[in-house]
Amino acid sequence: MADLDKARQFLAAEFESAGLPHVAGGILAGTSPLGQGAYIAAVAAALAAPCAACSNVNEASDHD
Numbered sequence: 823m824a825d826l827d828k829a830r831q832f833l834a835a836e837f838e839s840a841g842l843p844h845v846a847g848g849i850l851a852g853t854s855p856l857g858q859g860a861y862i863a864a865v866a867a868a869l870a871a872p873c874a875a876c877s878n879v880n881e882a883s884d885h886d
Contacts, residue, residue: 829866830857 833856834846848854856862 825870826862826866829862829869832869833857833862833865 830849834849838846845854849857
């Protein structure tokens with residue numbers, strides 16, 4: 823099963839690094855549509871997919 827909390831944290835960090843802390847806060851608070859529904863499920867699935875470069879699962883956590 824996809825880890826939705828991990829996906830929200832990842833997505834919020836991406837928006838934070840892009841200079842959009844208000845969007846990141848909304849994602850973490852659960853008030854942003856980007857942190858809900860099919861969109862966040864797709865982000866979670868992408869994070870759980872094997873890494874194309876090394877065929878490793880959870881590429882985002884393995885290559886810090």
